[in-house]
Amino acid sequence: MPTPDSEPLVIADRSFQTRVFLGTGGFRRLSDLEAAITVSGTDLVTVALRRIDSSADGGLLDVIRRTGCDVLPNTAGCYTARDAVITAKLAREAFATDWIKLEVIGDERTLLPDVAALLDAAEQLVDAGFTVLPFTTDDPIVARRLEAVGCAAVMPLGSPIGSGMGIRNPYNVALVVDAVTVPVVLDAGVGTASDAAMAMELGCDAVLCASAISRAHNPPAMASAIAGAVRCGRLARVAGRIPRRFYAEASTTTVGVPEFAQS
Amino acid sequence: MIELNGRPLPTCPGCKLSKILAEFDPPGDGRGIAVAVDGEVIPWSEWTHFVVQDGARLELVRAVQGG
Numbered sequence: 001m002p003t004p005d006s007e008p009l010v011i012a013d014r015s016f017q018t019r020v021f022l023g024t025g026g027f028r029r030l031s032d033l034e035a036a037i038t039v040s041g042t043d044l045v046t047v048a049l050r051r052i053d054s055s056a057d058g059g060l061l062d063v064i065r066r067t068g069c070d071v072l073p074n075t076a077g078c079y080t081a082r083d084a085v086i087t088a089k090l091a092r093e094a095f096a097t098d099w100i101k102l103e104v105i106g107d108e109r110t111l112l113p114d115v116a117a118l119l120d121a122a123e124q125l126v127d128a129g130f131t132v133l134p135f136t137t138d139d140p141i142v143a144r145r146l147e148a149v150g151c152a153a154v155m156p157l158g159s160p161i162g163s164g165m166g167i168r169n170p171y172n173v174a175l176v177v178d179a180v181t182v183p184v185v186l187d188a189g190v191g192t193a194s195d196a197a198m199a200m201e202l203g204c205d206a207v208l209c210a211s212a213i214s215r216a217h218n219p220p221a222m223a224s225a226i227a228g229a230v231r232c233g234r235l236a237r238v239a240g241r242i243p244r245r246f247y248a249e250a251s252t253t254t255v256g257v258p259e260f261a262q263s
Numbered sequence: 264m265i266e267l268n269g270r271p272l273p274t275c276p277g278c279k280l281s282k283i284l285a286e287f288d289p290p291g292d293g294r295g296i297a298v299a300v301d302g303e304v305i306p307w308s309e310w311t312h313f314v315v316q317d318g319a320r321l322e323l324v325r326a327v328q329g330g
Contacts (some may be wrong), residue, residue, distance in 0.1 A: 024328040033328070048329025050270040051322065052296060053288055061295050061326050074330035090324055091306040094297035101330055105269075210330060 008206055010097075011183050012131045012152040019234055020199070020227050021185065023210025026162075030063050036213050036223035037067040043068035045069045046101055047208070048076045049090055072133070075099040075214050079114070088125050099247060100125060102134040111161040113140045119149060120178070126150035135187050138172035138245065140179035147180045154180055155208060158189030158199065162211045166195040170202055177203035193222075193229035200233025203239065264319045274315060281310040296325045303317065 008015040017218045018041045025048070027033040037045060043062055066070060073091030078084035081104060088100040104121050106114030113136050126130045136142055138156040146154050156176045159165035166189055167173055177184050186199035187208040196207045207230050216222035265274050267283070274283060280298065289296055289307075299322045300304055306314050315321070 017292075023330040025330055027328060043328050046330030049297070049324040052325045052327075053270075053323075060328060071326070073326075076329050086299055086302055088298040090299055092267075093304050093306060093326065094326065096294065103330075213265045215277040215286065240278055 008025075009183060011133070016206070017041060018230070019206040019228065020196075020214065020230050021091065021206060021208040022069075022223070023208060024060065024064075024144050025081055025210045026214030027075075029056040030059055032219040033060075033214070034063045035220035037064075037069055039220045040213075040228075043069055044072050046072045046074050046208070048074050048096075049094065050077075070099075071097060071169055072099055074135075075103045075121075075123040075195060077105070078103060079105055079117075081124065084117075084121040085124050085128075088121075088130060089128070092130070098129055099131045100133065102132050102151075112157075114132040115139070118142075119145055119257055122146055122151055123149040130176070133185065135263070138169055138176060140172065140175040141197050143176045143184075144179045147182050151182065153183040153185055153205075154188035155185040155229040158186055158195060161188045162214060162215075163189055164191030165189055166191050167198050167202070170198065173199065173204065174202045190226070196226045197229040197233035197236070198229055201236050206230075264317065265315055268296055268321070268323055272319070276317070277309060278315050280305060280313040280315055283321070286312065287323065294321065300321045 009019050020040050021038060021041055021044045022042045023046045024033055073095055075084040075087040078087055084102060091100060093096055102122055104114050104117040105111050115137060118134055122132050122134050122142045126149055133153045133155055134144060134151050135147050135155045138257045156165035156173060177261045183205035185206045185208050186204040190196050190212045191210050199207050209226055213219050213222045265272050300319050
């Protein structure tokens with residue numbers, strides 16, 4: 001199969017082998033996580049930070065190290081810009097990376113981003129030298145503002161975190177792609193492989209998946225399916241889809257249609 | 264008395280951060296964990312001489328699955 005898409009994904013100063021990033025949340029077994037990392041071919045996985053005396057899994061970083069992946073720490077659980085900034089600084093100290101997946105959540109039930117606080121935190125972190133990848137709404141104006149304060153990518157949601165509802169507003173995701181020049185990573189909402197393919201067909205540069213893979217009946221198999229869907233979706237985007245038409249358009253010429261005598 | 268991860272912890276006057284955190288057996292290079300004292304992140308390289316004041320609130324964190 002020809003692969004017109006030979007351009008690797010580049011975010012800030014780093015290029016990536018694949019266009020799938022993997023969230024580590026929700027895996028019941030670390031062996032499933034390791035298999036999903038390997039099968040998907042991802043080279044960037046998210047981790048969160050929690051108090052050391054909480055019921056944390058041991059060995060998570062060992063698994064990630066074994067696979068050769070880099071860590072993308074997140075600020076999950078932060079509801080204010082201040083908490084997110086402190087958490088990002090803790091992450092920089094713990095993992096020796098200035099990359100941060102910035103989450104500032106505004107509502108416990110929907111886990112939707114608080115975009116005012118998000119912009120505030122993003123600006124502070126960019127000023128502090130972080131490479132900021134913000135989890136945001138599918139609002140192209142907010143995406144543009146995040147780019148303007150110096151974010152290295154924008155990560156709009158398809159639907160709420162862990163909902164598996166897919167891309168509820170493809171039109172907005174396409175608008176986000178059109179609104180910014182930094183890479184767009186579809187983050188949250190993917191429920192199955194076709195959602196990931198749609199994200200790429202809409203022009204997203206990558207997909208970040210956690211629950212769709214980690215909570216699947218067979219996580220490594222779903223990792224493989226989503227990685228394949230991302231490749232196919234990207235290829236379709238690069239290939240260029242046909243326009244949608246209200247009425248049919250014949251693919252066979254009408255010239256030379258035989259005319260049969262009336263019987 | 265200080266507060267570590269939300270729990271009260273008795274401590275000595277002039278106690279260093281490294282001594283307080285020793286029971287958690289931090290990795291030799293400090294990687295994988297991090298601590299904030301009253302909202303300020305204290306780099307691992309400063310743990311041995313950072314004095315924790317009475318009443319300080321410490322948050323000690325490490326990586327967990329998430330995101």
